[in-house]
Amino acid sequence: MNDDQLEEVLADAARDYNAPGEVPRDAMWARIADARRQRTAIAAPIPSRRVWFWPSAGIAAALLIGTGIVIGRRMERSTAPRTAVAASRDTTTRRDSSLPTVARRETTTTPKDSTIVAVHDPVPNNPGPDKQGPDKTLAYQLVVLQHLAGTEAMITSFRAAARNGETDAHVGKWARDLLGTTRLLEASPAADDPVMKRLLEDLELVIVQIVQYANRGTNDPEELDLIEQSIKKRGVIAKLRSTLPARDGLAGTRG
Amino acid sequence: MGWFRTARANGSICSIVTEPSRLNDRQLVSRCLGGDPVAERALYDTHVERIYRLMHRMAGDADLAADFTQDTFIRAFDRLAQYRGESSLATWLHTIAVSVALNGMRKVKRLHGRVESVDGVEGSPHLVVPPTGFTGDLKARLHAAINSLSEKLRPVFVMHDIEGYTHEEIAGSLSIPVGTSKARLFDARARLRLALAAVAGDHIA
Structure with missing residues (x-):
């Protein structure tokens, strides 16, 4: 046997080495999907999320108030300050409408204060035991309203910049901050409302895409198109706008 | 997540x-x-x-x-x-x-x-027990010899000589330089040749 023959024999013998049979494609996929479902179910109440929830929520709340002021696009529609924060500084009668969307509730609580109370202290200071639940939920709802206003402004800014072929680093940072807050709110009582929960999940997805787009720093029209599709197919802007005017209406009842 | x-x-919304x-x-x-x-x-x-x-x-x-x-x-x-x-x-x-x-x-x-030693040059035993008493069977000897290759050499040999991956693909998959992939393949082949020397006789050496 010469070297060439040996190589031939080697190659032939090697082909049979642990030769695989038919790939159990569907069986493996079923198990993969099952395992991922179980993981997601287990991972839903992530302990680590709780660890950074309180400090992050404080920062996020402060950021939201700031961005809410900066945004201002919606505030320009009214003659008086109409953010949930400003409007609800006036004391009014609390009246829960029991409607699903958070924007349909009214309160006597000062939002800025109640936001901080809700974020830093799971038990509000003043109300009795029967009022703690609604006040806490309300505070979260007010944070959500501010967050939604900020998110709408960020998405609008991003789309405007992206259409001009610009990747704004500021929008990327803004989106990252909003992403953290969105996830916090998803784990908060604010997401008890199924409508709000869906909206927050849709927002999370869109913001993730925007963050990734901004991180890459390239203006890829196809990726931009995917983001646009996500926004449109999930009706994100429409949902935001259908929620936020209710907030304005709420402010308008304050006096 | x-x-x-x-x-x-949402199902297959964007698909x-x-x-x-x-x-x-x-x-x-x-x-x-x-x-x-x-x-x-x-x-x-x-x-x-x-x-x-x-x-x-x-x-x-x-x-x-x-x-x-x-x-x-x-x-x-x-x-x-x-x-x-x-x-x-x-x-x-x-x-x-x-x-x-x-x-x-x-x-x-x-x-x-x-x-076994992960980094050992001398072979690591494979799950499949090498057949014995098959000195005349080149395939069996070769399979046993591949099994006995170390964890560094066997993936390279299997990927390149059996599954047909390029050195670039192997290097990327194993996070090693392309030159290292080539050197490991050379080493693996040399060891297999030696392992088969008894079967193939003097022609191999």
Whole structure:
């Protein structure tokens, strides 16, 4: 046997080495999907999320108030300050409408204060035991309203910049901050409302895409198109706008 | 992860625009991250055959190969957001796959009570017990010799000489330089030749 023959024999013998049979494609996929479902179910109440929830929520709340002021696009529609924060500084009668969307509730609580109370202290200071639940939920709802206003402004800014072929680093940072807050709110009582929960999940997805787009720093029209599709197919802007005017209406009842 | 929950909730919302099979790696990943189940399945279908074959060649057992393949894709979907497109998706998946296979083999071998040195040049025993008494059977001798290659040499030989991967693909999958891949293949072949010397006689030397 010469070297060439040996190589031939080697190659032939090697082909049979642990030769695989038919790939159990569907069986493996079923198990993969099952395992991922179980993981997601287990991972839903992530302990680590709780660890950074309180400090992050404080920062996020402060950021939201700031961005809410900066945004201002919606505030320009009214003659008086109409953010949930400003409007609800006036004391009014609390009246829960029991409607699903958070924007349909009214309160006597000062939002800025109640936001901080809700974020830093799971038990509000003043109300009795029967009022703690609604006040806490309300505070979260007010944070959500501010967050939604900020998110709408960020998405609008991003789309405007992206259409001009610009990747704004500021929008990327803004989106990252909003992403953290969105996830916090998803784990908060604010997401008890199924409508709000869906909206927050849709927002999370869109913001993730925007963050990734901004991180890459390239203006890829196809990726931009995917983001646009996500926004449109999930009706994100429409949902935001259908929620936020209710907030304005709420402010308008304050006096 | 939230977007996976969203994916299930929304079904195949964004899968209808472009056939996933026509997308490039980054587009496919982007769709998967967006929760498109059709894109996820497309990613799986595109790569599962090659990964399963490699897992089977390395493990020598269909059940283990299936386990390793499943674990590879579960990990890949979990970490998909970390894929930056610096290498091809196939290379990225193979990096995970090889790591899963080598770790899995170590665990199985530990269970079987076999002690081995991961970095040892001298061979590591394979799950399949090398046949004995087959001195005249070149194939059996060769298979036993491949099994006895070290964990550094065997993946390179299996990937290159059996599964037909290029040195670039191997280097990417094993996170080693291309030159190292070539050197390991040379070393592996030399060891196999030596192992077969008794069968093939003087022609080999």
